Amino acid sequence: DTAVSQTPKYLVTQMGNDKSIKCEQNLGHDTMYWYKQDSKKFLKIMFSYNNKELIINETVPNRFSPKSPDKAHLNLHINSLELGDSAVYFCASSQDAYASGRADTQYFGPGTRLTVL
């Protein structure tokens, strides 16, 4: 069973379109994350949710809107796509680091390669 899954794996779209990426984890974790990996492989946190509540929002344009319908899902919706949004987006999950008092291992999905033309 896949621990953290993302759909779609590849997404090719035109500038100005709206698209969504879905993420699901079956690990029973409380915390989920979205990361953006640029062409130089640099990974940057975008959002983090704990028990469906937004806890990290790292100066991401408001065209990006995460939604967590339940603890196991964290979706990413992107409006008015721009060329600079082309990247690989990774979803991850972990146990609740704050409650445990210790940062726990993050488990990553396989990534979604977004190409904006």
Add this chain to the structure above:
Amino acid sequence: AQSVTQLDSHVSVSEGTPVLLRCNYSSSYSPSLFWYVQHPNKGLQLLLKYTSAATLVKGINGFEAEFKKSETSFHLTKPSAHMSDAAEYFCVVSSSGTYKYIFGTGTRLKVLA
């Protein structure tokens, strides 16, 4: 504040020789430290982690890392490189009481036959 510096963007080794990937960190509180590996067009996989237990941490595939508080380092080593080790490696720091994981800029390991 937390930060992590991976001192080499590229490392090349011959197959069968030792691997050393360097990582220095900065953290205001007791850090947790991780090494992840990313093979081409794949997601990230945990190699090993340090969370205040033994300072020498053993991971998967023969990798290990030593937490040195005095040097604020967490270097990754492997005695003998294998062709399948060729990948991008990320050092990550996180502090207790925060949900933030700070990634280094990555080290690309090339293994020569």
